[in-house]
Amino acid sequence: MEKYDLIILGSGAAAFGAAIKAVDLGAKVAMIEKGTIGGTCVNVGCVPSKHLLLVGELNYYRNHGHAGLDVSTFLDFARTINEKREIVEGLRNGRYVNVIDALGINLVRGKAAFVSKNEVNVDGKNLQAKKFLIATGSSPHIVPIEGIDKVDYLTNVEAMELSELPESMVVLGGRALGLEFAQMFAHFGTKVTVLQRSPRIIPEEESIISDYLKTYLEEEGINIQTNVSLKRVKKEKDNIVVRTLVGGEKREFEAEKLLMSTGRKPNTADLGLEKAGVKVSDNGAIIVNEEMRTSSPNIWAAGDVVGEPMLETVAGKEGAIAAENALADKGKKMDFGAVPHAVFTIPQVASVGLTEKQAEEKGITCRCSAIPMELVPKALLAKDTRGLVKMVIDAKTERILGVHILASLAADMIHEGVLAVKYGLTIDDIIDTVHVFPTMTEAVKLVAQSFRKDISKMSCCAE
Numbered sequence: 001m002e003k004y005d006l007i008i009l010g011s012g013a014a015a016f017g018a019a020i021k022a023v024d025l026g027a028k029v030a031m032i033e034k035g036t037i038g039g040t041c042v043n044v045g046c047v048p049s050k051h052l053l054l055v056g057e058l059n060y061y062r063n064h065g066h067a068g069l070d071v072s073t074f075l076d077f078a079r080t081i082n083e084k085r086e087i088v089e090g091l092r093n094g095r096y097v098n099v100i101d102a103l104g105i106n107l108v109r110g111k112a113a114f115v116s117k118n119e120v121n122v123d124g125k126n127l128q129a130k131k132f133l134i135a136t137g138s139s140p141h142i143v144p145i146e147g148i149d150k151v152d153y154l155t156n157v158e159a160m161e162l163s164e165l166p167e168s169m170v171v172l173g174g175r176a177l178g179l180e181f182a183q184m185f186a187h188f189g190t191k192v193t194v195l196q197r198s199p200r201i202i203p204e205e206e207s208i209i210s211d212y213l214k215t216y217l218e219e220e221g222i223n224i225q226t227n228v229s230l231k232r233v234k235k236e237k238d239n240i241v242v243r244t245l246v247g248g249e250k251r252e253f254e255a256e257k258l259l260m261s262t263g264r265k266p267n268t269a270d271l272g273l274e275k276a277g278v279k280v281s282d283n284g285a286i287i288v289n290e291e292m293r294t295s296s297p298n299i300w301a302a303g304d305v306v307g308e309p310m311l312e313t314v315a316g317k318e319g320a321i322a323a324e325n326a327l328a329d330k331g332k333k334m335d336f337g338a339v340p341h342a343v344f345t346i347p348q349v350a351s352v353g354l355t356e357k358q359a360e361e362k363g364i365t366c367r368c369s370a371i372p373m374e375l376v377p378k379a380l381l382a383k384d385t386r387g388l389v390k391m392v393i394d395a396k397t398e399r400i401l402g403v404h405i406l407a408s409l410a411a412d413m414i415h416e417g418v419l420a421v422k423y424g425l426t427i428d429d430i431i432d433t434v435h436v437f438p439t440m441t442e443a444v445k446l447v448a449q450s451f452r453k454d455i456s457k458m459s460c461c462a463e
Helices: 013-024 039-044 046-061 077-103 176-188 207-219 312-328 356-361 377-382 415-422 427-431 442-449
Strands: 002-009 029-033 106-109 112-116 119-122 125-134 138-140 168-172 191-195 223-225 228-236 239-246 249-255 257-260 264-266 299-301 341-343 348-353 366-372 388-394 400-407
Touching: 002 013, 002 312, 013 029, 013 039, 013 077, 013 125, 013 312, 029 125, 039 046, 039 077, 046 077, 046 176, 125 312, 168 176, 168 239, 168 249, 176 191, 176 207, 176 341, 191 249, 207 223, 207 348, 207 388, 207 400, 239 257, 299 312, 348 415, 356 366, 356 388, 356 400, 366 442, 377 442, 388 442, 400 415, 400 442, 415 427, 415 442, 427 442
Parallel strands: 002 029, 002 125, 029 106, 125 299, 168 191, 168 257, 191 223
Antiparallel strands: 112 119, 119 125, 138 264, 228 239, 239 249, 341 348, 348 400, 366 388, 388 400
């Protein structure tokens, strides 16, 4: 029977974060995968969706509002999907498949299940290890709506493999995935309706950002309905009909395609976790402590399989921490306080740290300031002044608690905010830092300055 220092179940970001760290520590490692190498992000998540979002953006905006440009474009949807496949295959091979060989990891193909806390079975073959890491990721969560089993709905996986562009689409869910796909297909030319259960889209974000983004998306022709209660779905001729209550009123929405973007669920079924003594929560997520250790002392877990936040970057970090703790007993802990996240709509949303509401709920006396992007010179030059930057600070210490951005490049702009939150910087630390002019990231300095003065009456680069 083969024996290893560490056996990893899965091959996504958490698995590779762990594998790289384990090899650095001199461990003998096996990685078990039943499906496609690379997990969600590279295959059916971040990589293909952000590529398609960019193509949709170029198709929709065309001349980007500049008077001197007159660009006529024609979208070839089938070629766009083929290009996406080529990019995914290239990154999968370059960043995952080839890395396995370079690290000297033994890749075992097949379905794994624990037979004890020290042993797994892979398609009839048993493997033993001193330590294990469960990094099996997540899959789309399909809400139990009446009739859903009788219609051909899409998830993000099928939506990015369509051979033809649909004329219309209903998207269930108004958080990151739902909004990104809604705008992606709207930019391609599909008529899109978004149905969101809560009173706001992206409800965890600052309310002002949620409200502004909803306005921008609606201006592009996307129909967004909030306070929606889903009742039934059914097939009628060539379309799918969604019966709902919207604010207590009965309404029906009809489209050629139905996209389910109602969250994700951890992949923990059929892993034999009970035989290994690994406990899960009510939603199926593996329960871990701050060091990513499960209820079984020699088994760790990381990534989407342990629940929110389900982010590729978090998964990679959790995997590395888990491996180091498992193999070297470092006692490292995952710090979620300065983890940024983004929504890749146009404009983008990016956030780190506490919102104003969260600070108040923690009993922190805070101050907030928000500036419109129209006060940022680079946004004016780019002719896209949609959005704002909001900063939350401790009223006593003026330490930065949170930064929240709605702007065309928000996902790139957020990282100065990440460092500010992570290292407890104050607004003066940001103000005293020289920024390149003109840049979008200068907005972070401007919002810090806005606590001290009226920046609408400042000249460029003024301190």
